[in-house]
Amino acid sequence: MRSFPKIISVDDHTVEPPDVWRNRLPARFRDAGPRVVRAPVKQMTFTGGRFTPEMGAPGGEGPQADWWIYEDLHRPLTRLDTAVGFSREEVRLEGITYEQMRPGSYRVADRLADMDLNHVESALCFPTFPRFCGQIFTEAADRELALLCVRAYNDWMVEEWCGTAHGRLIPLTIVPLWDPELAAREVRRNAERGVPAVCFSEIPPHLGLPSIHTDHWDPFLCACAETGTVLAMHIGSSSRMPSTSEDAPPAVGSAITFANCCFSLADWLMSGAFDRFPGLRVMYAEGQIGWIPYLLERADTVWAENRGWGGVADKVRRPPSELFAGHVYGCFFDDAFGLRNLDAIGAANVLYETDYPHSDSTWPRSREVAQRQMAHLDPATVERIVRGNAIELLGLSADGRWAPAAAR
Structure with missing residues (x-):
């Protein structure tokens, strides 16, 4: 079997160590910022796409967990x-x-060792406690503290998580979503340090925020376009996983996790944002890719035949499939159907991921899974999907590693 290229994963996750905020917040905020306590789990459910944990009193009886505490939020670490x-x-x-999880979840040296076991060169990592686009801080009552928390997380991400990983961990930052001007400033602050990507919500109105059909986000989008910062949208970054009913078991939502990406992509293609900001690029993490061809086909039909009454004639200047080709990347880790229909998606618009350390992760078999599903593709296309597209999109070195701006 021919050698397989080293993987660049555009969707892994960090479980933040307990001291991220305590070490970086001003002294007067340390007892109010995010912190970890050990306490029992009274009950925990995940139905209808909603996660509802209940914490017992610290020191009490029952199954123990480490809980993040922040304002009124009590969020346990889970399997x-x-x-x-x-x-x-x-x-x-x-x-x-923390003692019950694999150390690579939160320690850099152990993460790099687990990447070696999985044939991974480098990885972009989404947050855990702040949630997938930092919406924890958008929901906070104390906005002064929330902004400090956003900046503290980003400093930790750049300086510690990625800064000590020899270029193998690629920084992905968050922004204060409640203020697009502040978000733009944070994008520019981090771009000056060489940060290539920022988290954003797949469907902002689910967070109580304006949609991308308004001009509300223009300062933020302009900053991303001008600095080349990629918008990275993870499934669930709207704090609402797709489901069908309030009593649907988690398996229903797991089977349709791509749905929010599908809805979001329709939004973006019909928003006019890519015409207003030609340098803007977005990626959909963990959304898989098999659903993309039909959405593009349908969007092109609507644009061609219904744009007169569809509200997009004056702002969407090109067919949606052209906009997708120039601005959008789908990400997958296990999608044989999508790979069989790669021509309808575009090999240049596909990125690979391993989803470490989540339950869906293909670790430590990511190379095996990829080899099996990509066996029909020529070596150049495999190289492009597994690493080449990520190198180009994220501005990595030829060997697939990140370097801070000062080192370039």
């Missing part, structure tokens, strides 16, 4: 946050402690 190294039968909805 779903860090499932690698456990059999599928062992992965249940349960609280865990």
Whole structure:
């Protein structure tokens, strides 16, 4: 079997160490900022796409977990946050402690070792406690503290998580979503340090924020376009996983996780944003790619035949499929159907991921899964999907590594 290129994963996750905010917030905020306590889990459910944990009193009886505490929020670490190294039968909805998770979830040296086991060169990592686009801080009451928390997370991400990883961890930052001007400033601050990507919500109105059909986000989008910062949208970054009913079991939502990406892409293609900001590029993490061809086909039909009454004639100047080709990237880790229909998506618009350390992760078999599903593709196309597109999109070195701006 021919050699397989080293993987660049555009969707992995960091489980933040307990001291991220305590080490970086001003002294007067340290007791109010995010912090970890150990306490029992009274109950925990995940139905209808909503996660509802209930914490017992610290020191009390019952299954123990490490909980993030911030304002009124009590959020436990769970086995779903860090499932690698456990059999599928062992992965249940349960609280865990740091000692019970694989150390690569939160320690750089252990993460790099686990990447070596999985044939991974480098990885872009989404947040865990702040949620996938930092919406925890947007929901906070104290906006002064929230802004300090956003900046503290980004400093930790750039300086510690990525700054000590020899270029193998690629920084992905968050912004204060409640203020697009502040968000733009944070994008520019981090771009000056060489940060290539920023988290954003797939469907902002689900967070109580304006949609991308308004001009509300223009300062933020302009900053991203001008600095070449990629908008990275992870499934669930609207704080609402797709589901069908309030009592639907988690398996329903898991089967349709791509749905929010589908809705979001229709939004972006019909928003006019790509015409207003030609340098803007977005990516959909963990959305898979098999659904993309039909959406593009349908969007082109609507644009061609219905734009007169569809509200897009004056702002969407090109067919949606052309906009997709120039601005959008789909990300996958296990999608044989999508790869069989790659011509309808575009090999230049596909990125690979391993989803470490989540329950869906292909670790430590990511190379095996990719080889099996890409066996029909020529070596140049495999190289492009597994690493080449990511190198180009994220401005990495030829060997697939990140360097801070000062080192370039």
